[in-house]
Amino acid sequence: MNDEDDRVFFRAEVEPLLDRLYGAALRLTRNPADAEDLVSETVAKAWANFGQLADRQAFPKWLFRILANTFISDCRHAQREPCKTFAVLDGEQPFSLFERLHQPFLLWWSNPEQELVNKLLREDIERALDSLPVDFRTVVILVEINGYSYAEVAELLGVPIGTVRSRLSRARSRLQRALWTQAQAAGLLTGAGDEAVVHE
Amino acid sequence: MSEHDRTRCEEVIGHLLHYLDGEIDAAKRAEIDRHLQECRGCYSRAEFEKALRDKIGKLGEEKAPASLRQRIKALMDAF
Numbered sequence: 001m002n003d004e005d006d007r008v009f010f011r012a013e014v015e016p017l018l019d020r021l022y023g024a025a026l027r028l029t030r031n032p033a034d035a036e037d038l039v040s041e042t043v044a045k046a047w048a049n050f051g052q053l054a055d056r057q058a059f060p061k062w063l064f065r066i067l068a069n070t071f072i073s074d075c076r077h078a079q080r081e082p083c084k085t086f087a088v089l090d091g092e093q094p095f096s097l098f099e100r101l102h103q104p105f106l107l108w109w110s111n112p113e114q115e116l117v118n119k120l121l122r123e124d125i126e127r128a129l130d131s132l133p134v135d136f137r138t139v140v141i142l143v144e145i146n147g148y149s150y151a152e153v154a155e156l157l158g159v160p161i162g163t164v165r166s167r168l169s170r171a172r173s174r175l176q177r178a179l180w181t182q183a184q185a186a187g188l189l190t191g192a193g194d195e196a197v198v199h200e
Numbered sequence: 201m202s203e204h205d206r207t208r209c210e211e212v213i214g215h216l217l218h219y220l221d222g223e224i225d226a227a228k229r230a231e232i233d234r235h236l237q238e239c240r241g242c243y244s245r246a247e248f249e250k251a252l253r254d255k256i257g258k259l260g261e262e263k264a265p266a267s268l269r270q271r272i273k274a275l276m277d278a279f
Contacts, residue, residue, distance in 0.1 A: 011276050018269060023262035036268045043272055047279050098248045102241070111244070117251045125255050143221060144253055145260035150223050165218070172217065175256075
């Protein structure tokens with residue numbers, strides 16, 4: 001049974017984390033209503049298991065772990081829309097935006113790759129991230145948005161650390177390829193490979 | 201660029217994302233730090249990857265809707 005001190009601590013910790021919890025949930029589920037459900041389910045589970053948390057300083061990370069686990073578990077059971085596209089391991093080539101854009105012989109103040117990053121809007125990055133298969137998207141979110149280590153992600157997902165590394169590497173490659181395609185479609189670039197130019 | 205330099209750059213590029221993730225040991229990190237101070241190409245690449253990951257990191261910054269705040273408050277009131 002949780003006592004009043006626990007209740008006060010729990011509320012005081014959860015409220016300031018709601019924006020970040022919702023942000024992570026929205027990136028995972030890609031849908032505001034599902035994100036709200038996921039956060040709500042996470043908070044309910046956290047309270048039900050609060051007695052198992054030994055180190056209260058670890059509360060934020062513990063809460064995000066419950067969020068990610070709940071999402072993954074829901075995906076496995078429900079096969080809802082954001083979960084359908086598991087990554088197909090094929091022989092795709094690594095893709096690097098930097099290699100496509102960098103022009104080593106330009107004058108030092110010209111920096112096309114940095115210009116492209118500056119032009120990318122939040123919605124461009126969101127669309128590229130959302131286009132990734134769920135298992136790739138999840139590792140990017142856990143590492144780059146939530147700041148988990150590879151070992152923590154491996155434990156959380158129940159996969160070897162080498163799998164985390166390889167998923168992350170493939171995910172980043174696909175994300176950069178998606179950004180390249182979007183940038184071309186938006187007319188931010190012309191040409192390809194060494195001839196690509198970033199437009200104003 | 202000499203063959204030796206090219207090999208060095210390839211090695212650094214191979215480790216660069218793990219370096220930026222803070223997932224390499226201290227000795228390798230120091231080696232890459234040194235290389236990035238000397239090699240303009242690898243330095244530019246590291247800066248580019250850092251800028252891109254900063255933009256991705258910002259995707260977690262959302263404002264929880266009022267409906268969610270009310271729902272969580274009601275949930276916690278019932279605990």
